[in-house]
Amino acid sequence: MNLFTSLKMAIRNIQGNKMRSFLTMLGIIIGVASVIALLAIGQGSSKSVSDSVTSLGTNLITVTITNTDTHFTMDNMKEVKQTTGVKSVAPVLSGRSTVRNGSTSSQVSVTGTTSSYQSIRQLTVKEGRFVSALDQKFRQKVIVLGSDLATTLFENQSPINKKVLVDGESYTVVGVLNSKGGSMGQSSDDAAFLPFSTAQRLMKTTYITQFYAQAENQNSVTWAMAGISRVMSETYSDSDDYSVVNQQDVMEAMSSVTSTMTMLLAGIAGISLLVGGIGIMNIMLVSVTERTREIGIRKANGARRRDIMLQFLIEAAVLSMLGGLCGVGIGILASKIYALATGGTVVYSLSIMAAAFLFSAIVGMVFGVFPAYKASKLNPIDALRTE
Amino acid sequence: MTEAMITMSKIEKTYKLGDTSVHALDHIDLSIEKGDFVSIVGPSGSGKSTLMNMMGCLDKPDAGKYILGGSHIDLLKDRDLAEIRNRKIGFIFQNFNLLGKLTAVENVELPMLYRGVKTKERRAYALACLRSVGLEERAAHLPNQLSGGQQQRVAIARALAGDPQILLADEPTGALDSKTSKEIMNLLTKLNDNGRTIVLITHDLTVARQAKRTVSIRDGKLQEGEHI
Numbered sequence: 361m362n363l364f365t366s367l368k369m370a371i372r373n374i375q376g377n378k379m380r381s382f383l384t385m386l387g388i389i390i391g392v393a394s395v396i397a398l399l400a401i402g403q404g405s406s407k408s409v410s411d412s413v414t415s416l417g418t419n420l421i422t423v424t425i426t427n428t429d430t431h432f433t434m435d436n437m438k439e440v441k442q443t444t445g446v447k448s449v450a451p452v453l454s455g456r457s458t459v460r461n462g463s464t465s466s467q468v469s470v471t472g473t474t475s476s477y478q479s480i481r482q483l484t485v486k487e488g489r490f491v492s493a494l495d496q497k498f499r500q501k502v503i504v505l506g507s508d509l510a511t512t513l514f515e516n517q518s519p520i521n522k523k524v525l526v527d528g529e530s531y532t533v534v535g536v537l538n539s540k541g542g543s544m545g546q547s548s549d550d551a552a553f554l555p556f557s558t559a560q561r562l563m564k565t566t567y568i569t570q571f572y573a574q575a576e577n578q579n580s581v582t583w584a585m586a587g588i589s590r591v592m593s594e595t596y597s598d599s600d601d602y603s604v605v606n607q608q609d610v611m612e613a614m615s616s617v618t619s620t621m622t623m624l625l626a627g628i629a630g631i632s633l634l635v636g637g638i639g640i641m642n643i644m645l646v647s648v649t650e651r652t653r654e655i656g657i658r659k660a661n662g663a664r665r666r667d668i669m670l671q672f673l674i675e676a677a678v679l680s681m682l683g684g685l686c687g688v689g690i691g692i693l694a695s696k697i698y699a700l701a702t703g704g705t706v707v708y709s710l711s712i713m714a715a716a717f718l719f720s721a722i723v724g725m726v727f728g729v730f731p732a733y734k735a736s737k738l739n740p741i742d743a744l745r746t747e
Numbered sequence: 748m749t750e751a752m753i754t755m756s757k758i759e760k761t762y763k764l765g766d767t768s769v770h771a772l773d774h775i776d777l778s779i780e781k782g783d784f785v786s787i788v789g790p791s792g793s794g795k796s797t798l799m800n801m802m803g804c805l806d807k808p809d810a811g812k813y814i815l816g817g818s819h820i821d822l823l824k825d826r827d828l829a830e831i832r833n834r835k836i837g838f839i840f841q842n843f844n845l846l847g848k849l850t851a852v853e854n855v856e857l858p859m860l861y862r863g864v865k866t867k868e869r870r871a872y873a874l875a876c877l878r879s880v881g882l883e884e885r886a887a888h889l890p891n892q893l894s895g896g897q898q899q900r901v902a903i904a905r906a907l908a909g910d911p912q913i914l915l916a917d918e919p920t921g922a923l924d925s926k927t928s929k930e931i932m933n934l935l936t937k938l939n940d941n942g943r944t945i946v947l948i949t950h951d952l953t954v955a956r957q958a959k960r961t962v963s964i965r966d967g968k969l970q971e972g973e974h975i
Contacts, residue, residue, distance in 0.1 A: 657857075660803070661857045661861060663861045666826075
């Protein structure tokens with residue numbers, strides 16, 4: 361008997377028992393769908409993380425100072441800037457403040473920094489200008505708004521030269537940034553920027569707790585980091601007092617977290633596939649018992665053990681592959697719905713879909729072997745005698 | 748004279764029922780010639796079904812020699828027995844044993860299916876077999892859409908589809924009324940007239956008498972003629 365005939369026979373049998381076949385496939389469907397959906401969401405989130413990190417610029421080095429006893433000053437900054445491989449540096453002082461225009465107000469992240477910040481963070485100005493060296497020198501009460509913040513406060517009007525209140529004090533808007541996107545609270549769209557010196561007054565500090573340094577190019581990042589660490593160690597004896605991190609490190613840390621999560625999700629989904637396989641075995645065993653007489657009739661008409669075995673094996677395989685296909689479809693649908701509902705990113709990988717589908721087919725066949733073997737071993741006389 | 752289709756010598760089969768063992772077949776010697784129409788009669792429990800299973804290669808004897816159409820059945824393996832059942836034997840059962848989910852013509856195709864005959868050829872020959880039992884127009888019906896007599900005729904068509912050397916009929920009229928029984932018996936007689944060897948198992952003497960030769964079985968022992 362050829363494979364095509366066996367296949368047709370299996371499909372006929374599955375069609376003849378629609379409800380039961382569906383319930384049998386359900387385990388596989390849920391398993392495959394969850395593998396596809398969870399991995400699509402997991403990979404999507406790790407992609408959006410890495411995208412947002414890359415958008416900050418891969419030459420970016422972040423230095424954070426945790427020691428509050430020894431103060432880091434602008435003079436120290438100058439030293440850092442002299443280091444080989446470092447192109448520019450910008451101190452940052454961040455906090456959250458209420459920015460108000462008339463009756464409209466918004467609680468946003470306010471960053472105090474210097475003019476070099478613009479090039480380090482690759483920001484572009486839509487209107488007006490960014491914070492300048494003069495602003496810094498004379499502690500000007502000027503403010504640059506992110507694009508979303510500008511829209512919130514001023515709607516369609518141009519905010520340039522208008523006044524806004526930051527925590528009750530009046531500032532002049534000198535610039536609006538272009539939208540850049542980004543995530544994880546790093547977005548410059550919903551933020552405001554002040555001169556560093558002005559921000560120090562606003563937040564009542566006199567020292568620097570964090571600064572960005574930009575390496576000359578991708579290759580000099582390691583050099584620049586070594587140089588910065590050397591300068592830092594001159595000021596701080598304990599290396600726990602500060603940290604020097606580049607974007608690559610951040611990205612690796614992030615991706616290791618997301619990949620662990622993804623593996624975990626895949627593991628859970630894999631287990632549900634396995635449970636689905638056991639479901640198939642269960643139903644196939646019932647089906648063998650139920651169809652004992654059919655097996656007897658087929659054997660009396662010359663079916664060999666191999667034919668019977670193949671028949672049941674193909675049925676199990678077709679069931680699980682159908683389930684696998686449905687699962688792929690439902691998985692894609694589910695992750696699409698997730699993406700629509702949460703606005704998150706999902707990434708589909710053809711290889712994962714193929715693997716999940718293949719795995720489901722293999723599960724079906726592996727768990728189909730035992731029932732098929734049992735069917736093929738039935739004694740034709742006993743099989744014919746059952747009613 | 749004519750050549751032997753079936754030669755059984757000293758066939759034994761014992762079943763264990765708890766502590767007691769039952770001699771279902773006790774040194775059976777039987778020879779059936781080609782073209783013969785033999786009926787085997789016996790009360791229930793006499794061993795006639797066991798004998799039928801033995802002849803049909805569904806069961807193997809504990810001891811003895813069985814030659815069917817030149818093949819030494821007692822020496823063959825399971826796989827070869829399936830081949831023998833497929834090519835040399837056509838079964839007709841009391842309860843028809845049709846597959847309920849297949850149409851009449853698909854049921855008839857069954858032996859050819861396991862022989863690897865191509866789809867078109869298979870369908871054509873199956874239809875021819877149905878025509879020979881007068882059921883061609885019922886080809887697309889499911890067994891439960893057919894009357895008992897029609898189902899049995901489909902079963903006969905299926906038995907013929909493998910073009911076997913011997914037809915084994917186990918109480919073929921047992922589930923039918925007397926009118927349809929007569930039809931089925933006429934059909935079998937006609938097949939025998941065309942040269943088909945038939946072995947019929949029954950407990951009904953009026954049915955048995957339509958065969959050319961009658962053998963009786965009682966307590967696993969065989970005797971020529973009617974002895975009931």
